[in-house]
Amino acid sequence: MNEPFQPAGGGLRTRLFQIIFESDTPLAKGFDIALMAVILASVLVVMLDSVEPWHAAYGDLFYWLEWGFTIAFTIELAVRIYCLDKPLRYLRSFYGVVDVIAVLPTWLLLLVPGTQTLVVVRLLRVLRIFRVLRLMQFVGEAQLLLDALKRSTRPIFLFLFSIFMLVTIFASVMYVIESAEAGFTSIPTAIYWAIVSLTTVGYGDIVPATPLGQAITVILMLTGYSIIAVPTGVFSAQVIRSLREDRYSEQACPGCGHDRHEKRALYCLRCGTWLDEETQDPNAPQTDGERRT
Numbered sequence: 001m002n003e004p005f006q007p008a009g010g011g012l013r014t015r016l017f018q019i020i021f022e023s024d025t026p027l028a029k030g031f032d033i034a035l036m037a038v039i040l041a042s043v044l045v046v047m048l049d050s051v052e053p054w055h056a057a058y059g060d061l062f063y064w065l066e067w068g069f070t071i072a073f074t075i076e077l078a079v080r081i082y083c084l085d086k087p088l089r090y091l092r093s094f095y096g097v098v099d100v101i102a103v104l105p106t107w108l109l110l111l112v113p114g115t116q117t118l119v120v121v122r123l124l125r126v127l128r129i130f131r132v133l134r135l136m137q138f139v140g141e142a143q144l145l146l147d148a149l150k151r152s153t154r155p156i157f158l159f160l161f162s163i164f165m166l167v168t169i170f171a172s173v174m175y176v177i178e179s180a181e182a183g184f185t186s187i188p189t190a191i192y193w194a195i196v197s198l199t200t201v202g203y204g205d206i207v208p209a210t211p212l213g214q215a216i217t218v219i220l221m222l223t224g225y226s227i228i229a230v231p232t233g234v235f236s237a238q239v240i241r242s243l244r245e246d247r248y249s250e251q252a253c254p255g256c257g258h259d260r261h262e263k264r265a266l267y268c269l270r271c272g273t274w275l276d277e278e279t280q281d282p283n284a285p286q287t288d289g290e291r292r293t
Contacts, residue, residue, distance in 0.1 A: 077099050
């Protein structure tokens with residue numbers, strides 16, 4: 001699938017557009033694969049440079065490698081803009097914004113020290129692998145998950161609101177029971193403890209000291225075990241619903257009234273009646289369901 005952009009006029013610009021924005025030729029695929037390899041290499045350099053022993057031993061090498069990657073990506077971005085008919089449209093797109101952000105941190109380093117670690121956003125550019133490897137058919141599955149997430153928004157919001165009320169009640173009780181020496185210095189701090197206990201994470205930085213506080217903690221932990229899977233169940237149910245709607249049609253059979261057929265089905269699963277009456281062959285033999293109607 002090609003990018004939704006058009007090349008500017010001119011043979012050179014069109015040729016560059018075909019190499020950079022398309023993947024139908026070996027040269028275009030080779031360019032995209034090489035670009036992704038360079039992106040991964042640049043991110044690896046940033047990661048290695050963050051390790052103190054490696055920075056002390058190879059800091060200068062990493063510095064010049066980073067500038068080399070930045071210059072290469074800047075030239076690539078300039079060529080992309082050069083060969084497009086509407087470059088501003090590209091710069092406002094997702095990939096355009098990522099490409100700009102990928103080169104800005106190193107150039108900003110000249111003005112604002114400490115921004116070099118932001119170049120890890122270059123890893124987002126590897127998303128072009130969906131175009132190179134022809135995996136765009138997974139967009140449908142991604143849309144299915146998004147639909148399920150939208151349907152789950154209201155019940156999940158209600159669940160989170162109930163959880164917030166629950167942890168606020170427990171936190172308020174623990175703030176009254178426990179002392180500041182145990183870590184319960186305020187209700188917001190107690191809310192942090194309640195969330196940690198409810199999710200069974202248990203950092204251990206705030207620990208109840210009284211027997212009553214410990215008993216309440218046990219109740220809160222057991223409550224967390226019983227309700228922590230509720231959002232997962234809600235989302236899973238919506239995914240199953242979306243899968244069924246994506247696969248099945250609600251068209252009722254004109255013969256028997258059965259309304260659960262696969263979208264590509266031509267005949268009724270139960271009685272064999274032709275589902276689309278407008279395209280039915282009048283010379284075709286009738287089924288039992290058609291005779292009854």
